[in-house]
Amino acid sequence: MTRRSSSPSSRTGSSWVALSALVAAAALLATSFLAAPALAEPNPSASTTVNVYSDLPEVIGDNTELEQDIRRVLDRTLARNIFDWVYATVEGDTVVLHGWVYYGSEAERIARGIAKIDGVAVVENRVELLSVSTFDDRLRVETARAIYRHPLFNQYPRLGTLPVHILVDGGRITLEGTVNTRAEAYAAELAARSQVTSFGVDSNLRVASELTP
Numbered sequence: 001m002t003r004r005s006s007s008p009s010s011r012t013g014s015s016w017v018a019l020s021a022l023v024a025a026a027a028l029l030a031t032s033f034l035a036a037p038a039l040a041e042p043n044p045s046a047s048t049t050v051n052v053y054s055d056l057p058e059v060i061g062d063n064t065e066l067e068q069d070i071r072r073v074l075d076r077t078l079a080r081n082i083f084d085w086v087y088a089t090v091e092g093d094t095v096v097l098h099g100w101v102y103y104g105s106e107a108e109r110i111a112r113g114i115a116k117i118d119g120v121a122v123v124e125n126r127v128e129l130l131s132v133s134t135f136d137d138r139l140r141v142e143t144a145r146a147i148y149r150h151p152l153f154n155q156y157p158r159l160g161t162l163p164v165h166i167l168v169d170g171g172r173i174t175l176e177g178t179v180n181t182r183a184e185a186y187a188a189e190l191a192a193r194s195q196v197t198s199f200g201v202d203s204n205l206r207v208a209s210e211l212t213p
Contacts, residue, residue: 066119070095073113077106083140085165085176086110086127093121100130100167136168139198143173146191152184164188164205171199178206 070088078084084106086099095114101107107127115123130136143166147153156162167174173192179185189203 066090066117069117069119070114073110073117077110077113080160080162081106082144082162082165083130083167085167085174088114093119094124095120095122096124097127099127100169101127102130102132104129130167131169135171135197139171139173139195140166140168143168143192143195143198146194147188150187150191152187166192168198171197173198173201175201175203175205178208178211180208182207182210 067090070090074086074088078086084099084101086097086101086107089096089098097107097111097114099107104127107125110127111123111125114120147164147166148157148162153164163177163179165176167176173195175188175192179188185203185205185207188205189201192198192201192203195201
């Protein structure tokens, strides 16, 4: 995925139209299914990683209370937003946010929430913006439909859980998140690859049963 150096910010003009359509489509996904996160990994020896919306988040270190507080902020903001992926690294009292979002205010909202947590002195927002285009927006929605209408995934919206996050940047799809089984990981990747108009698919899905407790 192409990395962008620009910091998250508000979008104007035609981007607002694209965003409105995307948000509306994302909202419809959770209900229509009922009728029918490569990201650079932080160095574990240097910091703590808290992944967004994961049944088995990777938590390394001694300050588990702080880590869980951070995870709650991430979950609350992005648990049902399948088109973004954000994770945090913790170094002492400094929290660094990484990842990709469609709309910059999402990352800013997370940063404000984490800044209020006791024990956090500094929040660095390194979250990057995903591309905005009619092509990418259509690819986001079509990929989400293909995954969450699959028999292995169509029960998740009813449970209020969307474990596979879909990032689209310049026509390339990246899957992030934690699924229950290797079969689910394979099915999600296959569904993403069924989008013949994409420029490629990268799957970073983790399998819960294969994670170290």
